[in-house]
Amino acid sequence: xxxxxxxxxxxxxxxxxxxxxxxxxxxxxxxxxxxxxxxxxxxxxxxxxxxxxxxxxxxxxxxxxxxxxxxxxxxxxxxxxxxxxxxxxxxxxxxxxxxxxxxxxxxxxxxxxxxxxxxxxxxxxxxxxxxxxxxxxxxxxxxxxxxxxxxxxxxxxxxxxxxxxxxxxxxxxxxxxxxxxxxxxxxxxxxxxxxxxxxxxxxxxxxxxxxxxxxxxxxxxxxxxxxxxxxxxxxxxxxxxxxxxxxxxxxxxxxxxxxxxxxxxxxxxxxxxxxxxxxxxxxxxxxxxxxxxxxxxxxxxxxxxxxxxxxxxxxxxxxxxxxxxxxxxxxxxxxxxxxxxxxxxxxxxxxxxxxxxxxxxxxxxxxxxxxxxxxxxxxxxxxxxxxxxxxxxxxxxxxxxxxxxxxxxxxxxxxxxxxxxxxxxxxxx
Amino acid sequence: xxxxxxxxxxxxxxxxxxxxxxxxxxxxxxxxxxxxxxxxxxxxxxxxxxxxxxxxxxxxxxxxxxxxxxxxxxxxxxxxxxxxxxxxxxxxxxxxxxxxxxxxxxxxxxxxxxxxxxxxxxxxxxxxxxxxxxxxxxxxxxxxxxxxxxxxxxxxxxxxxxxxxxxxxxxxxxxxxxxxxxxxxxxxxxxxxxxxxxxxxxxxxxxxxxxxxxxxxxxxxxxxxxxxxxxxxxxxxxxxxxxxxxxxxxxxxxxxxxxxxxxxxxxxxxxxxxxxxxxxxxxxxxxxxxxxxxxxxxxxxxxxxxxxxxxxxxxxxxxxxxxxxxxxxxxxxxxxxxxxxxxxxxxxxxxxxxxxxxxxxxxxxxxxxxxxxxxxxxxxxxxxxxxxxxxxxxxxxxxxxxxxxxxxxxxxxxxxxxxxxxxxxxxxx
Numbered sequence: 001x002x003x004x005x006x007x008x009x010x011x012x013x014x015x016x017x018x019x020x021x022x023x024x025x026x027x028x029x030x031x032x033x034x035x036x037x038x039x040x041x042x043x044x045x046x047x048x049x050x051x052x053x054x055x056x057x058x059x060x061x062x063x064x065x066x067x068x069x070x071x072x073x074x075x076x077x078x079x080x081x082x083x084x085x086x087x088x089x090x091x092x093x094x095x096x097x098x099x100x101x102x103x104x105x106x107x108x109x110x111x112x113x114x115x116x117x118x119x120x121x122x123x124x125x126x127x128x129x130x131x132x133x134x135x136x137x138x139x140x141x142x143x144x145x146x147x148x149x150x151x152x153x154x155x156x157x158x159x160x161x162x163x164x165x166x167x168x169x170x171x172x173x174x175x176x177x178x179x180x181x182x183x184x185x186x187x188x189x190x191x192x193x194x195x196x197x198x199x200x201x202x203x204x205x206x207x208x209x210x211x212x213x214x215x216x217x218x219x220x221x222x223x224x225x226x227x228x229x230x231x232x233x234x235x236x237x238x239x240x241x242x243x244x245x246x247x248x249x250x251x252x253x254x255x256x257x258x259x260x261x262x263x264x265x266x267x268x269x270x271x272x273x274x275x276x277x278x279x280x281x282x283x284x285x286x287x288x289x290x291x292x293x294x295x296x297x298x299x300x301x302x303x304x305x306x307x308x309x310x311x312x313x314x315x316x317x318x319x320x321x322x323x324x325x326x327x328x329x330x331x332x333x334x335x336x337x338x339x340x341x342x343x344x345x346x347x348x349x350x351x352x353x354x355x356x357x358x359x360x361x362x363x364x365x366x367x368x369x370x371x372x373x374x375x376x377x378x379x380x381x382x383x384x385x386x387x388x389x390x391x392x393x394x395x396x397x398x399x400x401x402x403x404x405x406x407x408x409x410x411x412x413x414x415x416x417x418x419x420x421x422x423x424x425x426x427x428x429x
Numbered sequence: 430x431x432x433x434x435x436x437x438x439x440x441x442x443x444x445x446x447x448x449x450x451x452x453x454x455x456x457x458x459x460x461x462x463x464x465x466x467x468x469x470x471x472x473x474x475x476x477x478x479x480x481x482x483x484x485x486x487x488x489x490x491x492x493x494x495x496x497x498x499x500x501x502x503x504x505x506x507x508x509x510x511x512x513x514x515x516x517x518x519x520x521x522x523x524x525x526x527x528x529x530x531x532x533x534x535x536x537x538x539x540x541x542x543x544x545x546x547x548x549x550x551x552x553x554x555x556x557x558x559x560x561x562x563x564x565x566x567x568x569x570x571x572x573x574x575x576x577x578x579x580x581x582x583x584x585x586x587x588x589x590x591x592x593x594x595x596x597x598x599x600x601x602x603x604x605x606x607x608x609x610x611x612x613x614x615x616x617x618x619x620x621x622x623x624x625x626x627x628x629x630x631x632x633x634x635x636x637x638x639x640x641x642x643x644x645x646x647x648x649x650x651x652x653x654x655x656x657x658x659x660x661x662x663x664x665x666x667x668x669x670x671x672x673x674x675x676x677x678x679x680x681x682x683x684x685x686x687x688x689x690x691x692x693x694x695x696x697x698x699x700x701x702x703x704x705x706x707x708x709x710x711x712x713x714x715x716x717x718x719x720x721x722x723x724x725x726x727x728x729x730x731x732x733x734x735x736x737x738x739x740x741x742x743x744x745x746x747x748x749x750x751x752x753x754x755x756x757x758x759x760x761x762x763x764x765x766x767x768x769x770x771x772x773x774x775x776x777x778x779x780x781x782x783x784x785x786x787x788x789x790x791x792x793x794x795x796x797x798x799x800x801x802x803x804x805x806x807x808x809x810x811x812x813x814x815x816x817x818x819x820x821x822x823x824x825x826x827x828x829x830x831x832x833x834x835x836x837x838x839x840x841x842x843x844x845x846x847x848x849x850x851x852x853x854x855x856x857x858x
Contacts, residue, residue: 160640164603170596174589211589 004162016072017147017199021109022082022223024139025193027235029086029223030274033102034241036132038265044134044244045387048125048141049404051427052379056121057145060152063118069144070114073137078107085227092273111137131388135240138383142194145381146365150197153375168370169197173205173363176339177212183346187356188213189234190220191334192364195378195429202364206231209363218356234358236276236302236332237266240385243281243395247388252416260292267294276332277301280398283419284311288318296322300330300354306398307423308333308345316353326353334358336429338366361429378429399425433591445501446576446628450538451511451652453568454622456664458515458652459703462531463670465561467694473563473673474816477554477570478833480856481808485550486574489581492547498573499543502566507536514656521702540566560817564669567812571623574810575794579626582804597799598626602634602792605768606641612775616785617642618663619649620763621793624807624858631793635660638792647785663787665705665731665761666695669814672710672824676817681845689721696723705761706730709827711846713740717747725751729759729783735827736852737762737774745782755782763787765858767795790858807858828854 022029035042050057078086083103091097098106112129114137123145127137154162180186190209196202206225209217219232226233242259249255259281267275275298279287284306296319303311312333316326331353333345342357349355367376384404385393394405394413400422403410413419451458464471479486507515512532520526527535541558543566552574556566583591609615619638625631635654638646648661655662671688678684688710696704704727708716713735725748732740741762745755760782762774771786778784796805813833814822823834823842829851832839842848 158640160603160637163637164599167596167599167603170592171600174593174596208589208592211587 004159004166017069017144018073018076018140019199020082020224021076021078021106021111021136022086022227023143023193023199023225024136024223025191025221025235026091026223026226026233027221027237028136028139029098029106030235030270031237031241032106032132032135033098034237034265034269035135036102036105037099037269039244039248040130040132042131042244042248042388043129043390044131044385046127046134046137046141046383047386048123048145048381048383050122050379050381052381053122055149055379057149058118058121058123061123061145061148063116063123066123066144066148067116069148070116070141073140073144074111074113077110082224082227083107086223089227089233091233094271105132109133109136111140114141125383126386131244131385135385138240139194141383142381143196143199146195146378147198150367150376153371165367165370165376169201169367170204170208172366172370173208174212176363176366177208179339180342181213181216183343185350186213186216186342186346187218188216188342189218189232189356189358190222190225190363191234191358191360193220193222194383195361195381196364197367197376197378203229205364221358236274237262237278239278239281239304239395241266242278243393244385244388246282246413247385247391247393252412255413255416256290259287260295263295263298267298273299273330275299276330278304279315280305280311282394282396282413282417283422284314284398286418288314291318293322296324300332302332302334302358304335305402306335306425308335308341309348311398312345312349312353312355327351328354330354330356332356332358334360336360336362336427338362365429380427380429396422398422399427401425401427433588433595446498446573447502447505447569448628449511449653450505450507450535450540450565451515451656452572452622452628452654453565453652454620454650454664455520455652455655455662456650456666457565457568458527458535459664459699460666460670461535461561461564462527463666463694463698464564465531465534466698468560468673468677471560471673471677472558472818473560473814475556475563475566475570475812476815477552477574477810477812479551479808479810481810482551484578484808486578487547487550487552490552490574490577492545492552495552495573495577496545498577499545499570502569502573503540503542506539511653511656512536515652518656518662520662523700534561538562538565540569543570554812555815560673564814567669568623570812571810572625572628575624575807576627579796579805582800594796594799594805598630598796599633599637601795601799602637603641605792605795606637608768609771610642610645612772614779615642615645615771615775616647617645617771618647618661618785618787619651619654619792620663620787620789622649622651623812624790624810625793626796626805626807632658634793650787665703666691666707668707668710668733668824670695671707672822673814673817675711675842676814676820676822681841684842684845685719688716689724692724692727696727702728702759704728705759707733708744709734709740711823711825711842712848712851713743713827715847717743720747722751725753729761731761731763731787733764734831735764735854737764737770738777740827741774741778741782756780757783759783759785761785761787763789765789765791765856767791794858809856809858825851827851828856830854830856 086098112133115126117124127134190206206220219234220226221235241262245262246258249258301315312331319326337359361378365378392406394409515527541562544555546553556563635649648663649655650664670691674691675687678687730744741760748755766788790807794807821835823838
């Protein structure tokens with residue numbers, strides 16, 4: 001637990017939170033390469049959205065400190081070692097996943113400017129520019145805000161209080177791992193970069209998972225940690241691809257096609273375990289019903305909103321109607337998981353479909369119950385593409401509480417994608 | 430919790446447990462000076478006694494490692510900084526507590542040889558020579574055996590398991606401190622050197638007490654930690670003084686006088702809070718009944734065996750019969766304390782007598798319940814004077830389970846000191 005000592009020591013000086021351009025999710029780099037080849041000139045705006053209004057970020061976090069952290073990220077460039085790792089490493093069994101033209105571009109990249117304004121007790125933080133550049137702000141921007149919030153709380157604590165806090169968090173994490181390791185056939189990865197408590201804590205959680213779960217721990221979405229700890233980098237694709245493709249559609253017919261166009265591009269670039277469908281952007285059921293047959297041949301489906309059991313049942317039924325054997329298919333759960341839910345889903349679908357888990361915020365930021373007033377509890381902060389070439393983006397999701405976009409556009413998308421009644425579910429993290 | 434990392438790292442090399450001649454209890458040095466002036470030529474034998482037969486020390490601890498640690502202690506001598514601290518520091522409000530002739534002797538001291546033999550699953554470890562030299566073996570010998578036992582258990586654990594172990598121990602300790610800090614008027618000191626889990630852990634516990642309890646934490650019995658952490662060194666005197674004085678008595682009349690002769694010598698050397706009676710060596714009740722009036726003028730009484738409430742009531746009654754005001758007197762509890770017992774005694778005697786606590790093994794070695802099979806639970810190991818000038822020593826105590834000496838001698842002492850029926854109490858630590 002040197003973490004506590006380091007936390008205590010760095011109270012008095014600037015200590016960068018993000019120290020590397022690859023301290024980000026692996027799928028961001030995969031998607032970035034795809035965008036770089038297929039849509040390099042699209043202009044996008046990404047915005048920070050704090051879904052947890054009760055957390056007054058602008059009261060907790062000093063604007064000067066936030067600017068220092070963001071400015072530091074703009075000073076970063078890919079190091080030689082990082083470039084060598086990306087160029088030379090094997091990802092998902094494949095060498096040279098990242099092509100030379102992309103790597104050359106990445107090596108010369110600096111992140112574009114940010115726009116920061118305090119509005120009431122919240123910050124408005126936006127990023128504008130070409131899609132492949134702006135998209136790389138998402139993860140570091142979230143990680144900076146999450147960690148500055150942690151530090152704001154930790155700043156009030158004395159040295160031994162910090163030791164006890166991390167001691168309790170360590171014990172809590174280990175109890176989760178002990179419960180998980182009794183589950184046969186478990187496959188689980190760390191997806192917790194964006195809303196982690198801190199970089200050091202995430203690094204720590206990954207080591208704990210690795211020691212505690214052995215090869216049932218399949219790797220981490222964080223490239224820097226994967227590189228430093230010699231683990232697999234894990235990830236596939238996210239909502240921003242269909243959201244931006246959809247925003248660019250010229251008419252309703254093109255809009256209806258957009259989610260499949262994205263995957264057609266992806267299909268050409270990737271195979272095997274990277275062919276994972278994320279079906280919920282505009283409603284899972286309609287998406288699958290209208291999907292072309294070649295999509296049924298993909299390896300699996302990621303369930304990221306709505307009732308996860310229902311999502312998996314829908315996927316299994318869909319594969320069956322398309323003549324596929326579900327036991328050969330993969331379902332990846334990644335929405336708001338904690339160890340109880342992981343165990344429940346794992347037991348529920350054992351033998352019916354291959355299952356794996358992307359465990360995020362409640363792996364790397366479960367400080368619930370460890371401080372008075374729960375001031376370190378994780379909260380729901382996202383950073384999303386809100387427009388593309390001047391047009392607003394829309395997300396419907398399988399949970400209306402995760403929907404985004406202007407109301408009139410949401411109505412249009414619901415019509416185009418034939419989305420009916422949806423079940424509202426609380427978004428905790 | 431750098432401790433876990435250091436534990437993990439030192440698995441592969443020799444790492445001395447005792448690194449200083451003042452890594453010992455303060456009262457050992459006070460008693461040593463008294464012996465150096467009053468009985469320097471007495472020849473004594475000290476022996477290790479493992480009261481917890483279920484802990485097979487010789488199976489757990491490698492004899493070679495034990496010899497290495499003991500040999501390392503024999504190579505130690507007082508450093509210049511340690512000597513300066515002992516000569517220049519204020520102890521119990523008094524400068525130059527340690528006189529120049531004693532300091533000169535101490536600066537030239539190396540500890541005498543030890544005799545080690547494996548007998549079954551236990552070690553026989555004895556020390557022979559002049560009293561002031563041999564007596565300084567007690568604390569380091571115990572600390573070495575306790576910590577080698579801890580290390581033997583820790584050796585089987587992986588890095589993260591160690592982190593979790595220390596995380597849990599830290600949380601456990603902090604919960605005790607949180608309970609204690611609500612108690613008004615508490616005065617408590619660390620007496621946990623001899624049966625500590627390890628040096629680093631004791632050092633850690635002391636820092637936790639200091640941060641958590643503020644000035645309700647009065648200091649530590651460990652001179653090295655007191656020096657390094659700028660805390661008060663705490664302690665008075667122990668059973669070995671009356672035990673050796675009694676063994677040297679030429680007849681029953683001299684034997685009956687011996688416990689008071691010890692305190693008469695002490696009376697000349699010390700005042701104030703160092704005038705603390707330890708009455709239980711040959712039975713508290715008889716000792717107090719027959720005590721000379723000048724002893725009733727001493728500052729307090731330490732209760733180290735038997736029922737602590739009864740011991741304190743006996744002391745209060747005694748002071749009253751001798752015309753003393755108990756509310757001006759001090760009772761120090763130091764036998765097998767844990768935080769519940771501390772709180773109970775503190776509440777019970779509030780307003781009736783001044784109370785303070787010497788918290789030992791369950792402060793610095795409470796790893797109960799933290800490992801499978803409780804392999805790190807503390808146990809009852811002592812190192813005692815067993816003979817003086819060829820005559821056996823005897824201790825009766827207020828608890829027959831803590832008595833020592835040949836049976837015939839125990840019978841003689843019981844007769845001389847008029848000790849009747851005694852209540853047996855389990856000895857945990």
